[in-house]
């Protein structure tokens with residue numbers, strides 16, 4: 614079957630190890646189901662994998678991709694939940710120390726078919742296209758958990774999203790706005806700031822800008838480049854929710870500010886199967902859909918990866934498989 618996979622790892626040249634070509638069909642395992650992929654979305658996680666973050670050399674060749682929507686062995690339309698917990702684990706899958714994401718230990722979703730444990734699919738309602746459904750399992754689920762579970766964001770709060778153009782960031786803007794929060798964003802690009810306003814942001818600022826007032830919560834995926842601003846943007850008692858560090862992970866901790874203003878820093882990773890189901894329902898009930906930057910045939914996956922590495926995206930890149 615056709616797949617986009619990592620054949621080699623390079624921190625400096627991630628595209629060098631990417632191959633779009635033939636890979637064997639998924640192995641059959643007891644209790645697993647094979648999903649025929651209709652659409653699969655790209656995440657920065659896939660670029661990290663090619664750079665060797667979270668993907669070991671001895672696991673190669675590895676089909677990339679965490680996100681998919683398709684049709685399972687019963688003929689049902691499904692969304693794939695990418696967090697694979699260890700045998701016997703019960704409860705919040707993201708807290709299982711032996712969990713993995715598709716494409717780390719098990720072959721990923723950028724392929725014509727992907728195998729997952731039978732509990733790792735949730736029903737895809739017909740109102741949600743395969744293209745939109747494929748955006749939900751990673752970036753959108755991460756944003757959902759950041760805002761509502763870990764961030765405890767409620768209507769009327771003011772929330773700052775750093776790096777507005779990204780897959781997670783656009784999801785944060787749309788979901789937070791639909792839930793009644795006042796969403797402020799920063800972006801390096803004027804075009805992305807304008808796009809964020811169109812997606813529901815109330816105000817858009819240049820990185821590091823002085824804000825009209827302090828915010829209740831900051832959503833961080835950028836890391837080093839924006840951390841100082843994030844800490845300074847918070848009101849006393851405010852909270853940063855962090856799920857990524859695209860620009861680097863060693864900013865100054867700003868400890869004086871942390872304790873004097875009684876700030877909280879909360880980590881967040883992916884989301885549970887239950888959260889994915891609630892996210893699907895939220896999208897339907899509030900009539901919100903993921904921002905899609907481009908949809909490409911899987912055969913053109915290299916173009917999608919190149920666009921993500923260039924950093925010019927607003928929203929998601931989606932690949933259509935079958």
Ligand SMILES: NC(=O)c1ccc[n+]([C@@H]2O[C@H](COP(=O)([O-])OP(=O)(O)OC[C@H]3O[C@@H](n4cnc5c(N)ncnc54)[C@H](OP(=O)(O)O)[C@@H]3O)[C@@H](O)[C@H]2O)c1
Pocket residue numbers: 655656657658661751752755775776777778779780781782799800801802805820834835838839856857858859860881882883921924926928
């Ligand atoms: N923990 C988890 O479960 C989880 C889940 C999903 C993603 N993540 C992580 O979250 C991060 C974002 O993922 P994504 O898929 O949304 O990536 P993406 O679509 O490639 O977006 C990256 C965004 O980061 C911003 N950015 C990058 N470099 C920057 C810099 N030097 N200065 C300022 N902003 C910069 C950009 O914002 P502007 O261009 O608008 O300024 C860009 O829109 C990644 O590191 C990813 O690994 C973690």
